[in-house]
Amino acid sequence: MKTLLAAYSGVLKGTGASVLSALQDLPSPPWPCKSKMKKHLQCFSVLQWVISFLALGMAATVLLVYMFCTDCWLIAAMYTAWLILDWNTPKQGGRRSSWVRNWTVWTYFRDYFPVRLIKTHNLLPSRNYIFGYHPHGIFCFGAFCNFGTEATGFSKKFPGIKPSLATLAGNFRLPVLRDYLMSGGICPVNKNSIDYLLTCSGTGNAVVIVVGGAAESLECAPGKNSVTLKNRKGFVRLALQKGSDLVPMYSFGENDAYKQVIFEEGSWWRLIQRRLQKIVGFAPCVFHGCGLFSGDTWGIVPYCKPITTVVGEPITVPKVEDPPPDMVDQYHAMYIQSLQCLFDKYKTRFGLKESDVLEIQ
Template identity: 25%
Template sequence: MQPETLKFNSNKVSKNHFKAWFGSFFYFYVMQLLSIQLFIYLIYKSLYEKSIASGAILVSLCTYQFYFAKRSETFIRFIKWLYFPSIFEDWTFVQEEPIQEKNSMIAFHPHCIFNIAFIWNNHINYQITPLASRIIYNVPFTGIFIRWLGISTVDAQNMKNKMKKGQNIGLLPGGFEEATLTSTQENRVYIKNRKGFIKYALQYGYTVYPSYGFGENKCYYTIEKFLSFRLLLNKLKLVGAYFISKYGWIPHHNFGIHTVVGKGIKLPQIVNPTQQDVNKYHEIYLEQLIELFNKYKKEYNQGDQILKIY
């Protein structure tokens, strides 16, 4: 089957350049940085200045976030309308075969800093439930936007609940460690000891689609020294990735981001898989991920790079 290719043409949306930059500011500053600063400001006003109004706003927003906020189709349409990916020179999506309607898992690499391609393509091309760390999900106020986008948590119980129903899900197996590994010079994935997603896929008979986003590692300057220490911070659930661009949190944009979803790996259903079963299919997954990278790396400007496995 020939790959299905959906390619973003920057020439067709040049008239929306201002909208795209506004969308980038909204996505990377309002949804991320400014919302956290608002939380800190309300904490300060409530505790230090004893402001009743600030305390009421703080309690109201936290109550809404943790008990009432949920996926909003209106908000998702708004994010689509902003179309912030049009700040990039090119934006490509390639799908080697259609994703089946049930029991599908998209495993995306690399995580990078904000996993832009994974989150965006979910709402345009995947139509799945993306799963993310509970830490990100529960960041005060930012978590409201995360919930509006329909993102759920990647913890074991939540995954099992969704997979029992055959729901299609997407995740980033490399997690915070893969974000910490982000390098503008190399393509890196953190996968050697990430096998839990394979175990669950075996238990529920899922098809796993390896996926790779070429170019996203160039979005930010990153600190690459002290890697062992920064990975240790990840084990303590602390941030280990340090980044900046010439626009602050808005990414560099003078290059393309190209997402490829490979052919699915149909796993047998094994209710109680052994470690040997998990290792076997994890190795198959890793081989196909490397093959996917090698197949498209020259087409998407990676030259003769090799995919570095951690």
């Protein structure tokens, strides 16, 4: 108060120097630090995606049912009618939005970990591709950031190639969530959807399949490099049927985003996980990250661990409408070898030791 009175008296006396000196003595407002604000924005950008993936679909479904019991029933009826008419859109290329893929929120998402995309070879826009993403992790943060958004510059690094990240078809049966996913170029991981992208959309399409799926997510843990691949040959058969080149990828750090309780095979908890995996298509994992405002507490916010996705060399695949089993086995073996070489070549560059090995189950 004395400082303000001094400044006021300086104005009355016409002494500008007194005013300036008095203003300089005023305490600074308690604005938050710029770096802290940026970190909070990064944290919220990741949290909104986690919550959206876990709860948006169910919350929208409950809200839609509730609206039928209120005066807003007409809005709910109109949306339901449109939902029925639009039901097959996810299986027919979806509804990609360049505007949504370039949201600023995804740059904060990228910088939180951070997520990086490494290109090792050029891809020809005159071909179609099936990308194999490894490992699954809990939420596939690297896959979503690299291929569901433009935060890491996929379109600039691979001009003429349009990525479509494939995820559980059940997500596209939930209102609002289905539209949110489609806007990022995400599609159902089923035969009809992938067939459409690889046969009815010309060339330059890349379908990204998380090959290990839910089974692989049950095995992920920080520092563990294990992929479920030995008996996963369906994507190779599909590549041969469509004449689409196979591209292996490995995402270093994907398993470090969360800590998971891994139950022993044969235990009751593991049996429950396996049964639910068969029924609903995904495995409920028991995991934790850090708290929203403190890394020392538990929460659902992932840990700030770098995630680096390395896109390997494409494997040229011929088009064979009905590939024999030995041909599928041949290209499957080539794919495993290529993935193994990719891991061994880049592991020390991205935080692993020379002695670390890739377990292929």
